[in-house]
Amino acid sequence: MTKIGKILGLLLVTGIIASCGGPQGEKAATGEAQDVTVKSGDVTLPVDLAASNVEWVGTKPTGQHNGTVNISAGEVMLKDGEIVGGKFTIDLNSIVVLDLTDQEMNAKLLGHLKSADFFEVETYPTAVFEIASVAAVSGNPEASHNITGNLTMKNITKSVTFPAMVNVSDNGVTATTPAFIIDRTEWNVQYGSKKLFDNLKDNFIHDEMSLKINLKAEI
Template identity: 30%
Template sequence: MNNKPSINYLLLIIIPMVFSCYEPVKEDNKKNLPASSPALHVKNKKYMLIDTKASFLTWQGASLNGLINTQTGYIYISNGELMVENGQVKSGTIEVGMNTIEDKNHGSDNKLVNHLKDPDFFDTKRFPFSTIVITGVALVNGEDRKVTGDLTIKGITHAVTFPAKIKVKNGMVTANAQLVIDRTKWDVRYKSAKFYNNLANQTMSDSIKFYIHIIAKKQTPDLR
């Protein structure tokens, strides 16, 4: 396992979009997923199940010390469904297992990753899941969409809007999205200039990016 950069140079920004450059989800990682919440079971025949082995998020973090230094890593989807109607995604739920956080080398048990799981950041013992509930998907152009929804992290929910490219073809949904948030709205305050004075070059950006890659597959024969 490689040595990790100081946590002072991390800014959690849970993000990509050159998803073809990322490695597939490791089977070992799936063992780290806690039991998911039961709220995602839906009987609607137009729902498509998210493939948790092929879907994932990347995160990017940055510190602000005159220059922006970034770190990246992975986090995995534990459960989810998308509702498709007339060949278009209309709504859905994405559930993320917060205890699956990894660094860029897929390290999952080191100083950096364990700090991200602590109360300073995501407090994953108390809040093992984060969710995105998609409430609307508006056509922009071609495969480009504007997605609206509710993001819950650490038990705190705020509305979000973000761009995505979504394709529905042959009973499968492929979606790539970029979500940027102000982490302090979800009580992730570690080394934020909004709450701490005299941080100097240890100040961390309040922005968090999530690059989301989703594959969802047909569940019922009558889905178009």
């Protein structure tokens, strides 16, 4: 085998390993729901719904799918120029699949994601994230703060902590996260989970899914 052939072979194997290894990102810390003690701030800003969303990636051994979901309502509370609280609602009926250009395949996956196998949107049309605490951090080029809040999905509430780059200015607030990972089965999204079903062989879907939040709130 030529040197170039060996390099291409190595890249191919590396790509296969990467595709089988689940979504990219740092695993978020999850736990029991936290008390939300801050109920108001000096300023409360409405979330700019047109400029805010959640990006998602789901993976399986043979590949991945990605898309977005809209934020349908929300607010951010500030005190002394810092985020101290807030809450936003995720409209699960707005799930979009971006990687499938074939309309029939796209619609099939979208219907499956909205079904009881996954997010059971007819029964649970929204998810809600409420901020419990915000802490400044240093040494992370992708984040200025760690945000801890309660994510309620399919009537299950758990705390999630993830990094975010937060910018507060005279015009409002922007907060964007690097990709972070949650385990969907903690919110009873069980379809294709290898740890819950032992007969799937290679036909499983990784429990971990990647999320990236883009949030903007203006004065």
